[in-house]
Amino acid sequence: MERELQLLWVAVACYVAAGVVAIFGVVLGKRPERTVLGLLTAALAIHGYSIGVRWERLGHGPFITLFEILSSNIWSLTLVFALAYWRYRPVRPIAAIVMPILFVMMAWLLVTDPERGHLPATYDTLWLYIHIGFGKIFLGAVLVAVGMAGVILLREAGWGIAKLARLPADDRLDDLAYRFMALGLIFETLMLVAGAIWAQDAWGRYWAWDPLETWAFITWLTLAFALHLRFTVKTSPRTGAVMILSVFALAFLTFFGVPFISTSPHKGAI
Amino acid sequence: MAGPDRAPGKNWLGRVASLKFTLAILVLLGIGVALSYQNRDGGWVTWLMVGPLALFALNLIAAIATHPTIRTQAWLLIFHLALLAIILLVAAGRLTYLKGAIELTEGEVFGGELTRAESGLWHWWRLDRVRFVNQGFTINYAPGVQREHTYNRVRWVDEHGIERTATIGDQTPLVLYGYRFYTSFNKGFAPVFSWYPAGGGAPRRGSVHLPSYPAKEFSQAQGWTLPGNLKVWAMLQIDEVILDRDKASRFRAPEKHRLVLRIGDDRHELRPGGRVALPQGVLVYEGLRAWMGYRVFSDWTLPWLLASCALAVVSLALHFWRKFSAKPWSPA
Ligand code: HEM
DSSP, X not given: OHXXXXXXXXXXXXXXXXXXXXXXXXXXXXXXXXXXXXXXXXXXXXXXXXXXXXXXXXXXXXXXXXXXXXXXXXXXXHHHHHHHHHHOGGGGGGHHHHXXXXXHHHHHHHTSOOOOOOOOGGGOSHHHHXXXXXXXXXXHHHHHHHHHHHHHHHHHTTSSTTTTTTSOOHHHHHHHHHHHHHHHHHHHHXXXXXXXXXXXXXXXXXXXXXXXXXXXXXXXXXXXXXXXXXXXXXXXXXXXXXXXXXXXXXXXXXXXXXXXXXXXSSGXXX | OOOXXXXXXXXXXXXXXXXXXXXHHHHHHHHHHHHHHHXXXXXXXXXXXXXXXXXHHHHHHHHHHHOHHHHHOHHHHHHHHHHHHHHXXXXXXXXXXXXXXXXXXXXXXXXXXXXXXXXXXXXXXOGGGOOOEEEEEEEEEETTTEEEEEEEEEEEEOTTSOEEEEEEBTTBOEEETTXXXXXXXXXXXXXXXXXXXXTSOOOEEEEOOOSOTTTXXXXXXXXXXXXXXXXXXXXXEEOSOSSOSSSOEEOXXXXXXXXXXXXXXXXXXXXXXXEEEETTEEEEEEEEEEEEEEEEEEOTTHHHHHHHHHHHHHHHHXXXXXXXXXXXXXXX
């Protein structure tokens, strides 16, 4: 386990360096984008290797303990974000908003117990991987939208308008952010369907309103509401941004809050 | 993009189709879900979901019928139709589903009776046709009494009269006549008895299911009534370690054990083959078996629901794909 953890801390250091460089880039009006992308790539590679070593050692994927769930989500969220960063140059400075959110998760990771957990028999199915994979893409897409929503709200609050001037105008950010929300909706829907298939096989019911199912469904409804609100009452980018943050907050609570209020991910599991 | 200004006419259908109404319904549904989650037991809770869902369906039908945007964008239309199909199927499922539980001792034939059942108003009962035998099961435990896979052997005769066997458990149910039988964590030990009535008469054989093991490891006792209204209480005393905290082990009926019986004021301690002679007859303790608890589930809408969900996701993806590729994002 020593080795895994050492690799993990090196990766965390790279993530933090990438975030710090990105933040200073915005503050100083510089564009250290290649450095940020390089650091993110290095962090992903090292962290991915660390997850792989642990997977190999324990014989199951990183989805049992809080430590594993946080770690694998930091990895997948960064991966989705790095792809968006690479692909959408004009919005790259949003890294200064997205990375601090990941820092919070990393700080949480530092204080969680890395001990192994027990893999329940019901977790031994391909559907679990599909379900989790879709969920990770969903959350990643919403995180990218949060970056743009953050810029809109910071400008609204009158903070760093000059520093953020390099970014596209609010309506353009809003447009791109909602494309990511649309991607999020597709993958959240897929996540719910794959989860229901798994639940039917594992517990003989496809839906039972357990805490995770309930909150995931409320998140889905909120996302539907956000999209509908946008064309029904022609919302401003600011309202759109607030809706994005609400969806992210709900999704975040569902992913990392609910499973640890009740003792195991999916109460019906054990 | 179409907005409220392009909304359908102001006739009644147009009003029902209003997209502001959709927003209100989505909020109502969210509140309904949250409230029914917190108050699971109230009978009225159902209506917190049924009400908004009924409005949802009405609003959706009206919008599909009248809204220009939804009617002219094929994939968007298909997506909303699939949503409607999902709601209608879920409603149909709730009216016709069956959820229940049974317990079968090793070697016992399922005879169509459920120990616990909950069903929709219009469930079409066909359980009486279903027969299968529990032929025993294997469950390994990791150290720390952590349950691993369940392998349960079952045997049945199919519609063509051919005898079939299978191993079910965890992700794999036995599906017969649309009923799905899932093994569960609920399982335990079952003392088997024979009863020989005094003065002749056919002997009877049966088993008594002790509480779930290891969940109720320390209350392995059960009471029941013998023919002639004789009240019996039995407690299993296990004299060996079955599931070891410190190393891997396997669920099995204990060999070293005693059965303490209380009949009236008398106490008896029996080992397999032991007997108690009573004025009403003789009770013979034949030995200990295991029983398995199954969840029973039936819902004919499952494949249709899955198909509708697949259609919904594919059409949603295609709608956005078309929309976004027609007008690629640009920073200015
Ligand atoms: C009461 C139920 C609903 C009604 C009446 C309804 C109606 C509509 C209508 C009329 C449009 C086209 C709006 C326009 O562009 O002018 C639309 C778009 C859309 N609806 Fe719904 N809808 C309902 C529920 C839902 C739900 C639950 C979802 C799930 C997430 C959803 C997802 C969407 C999406 C993704 C779009 C396309 C948005 C876009 O192209 O940007 N709808 N809906």
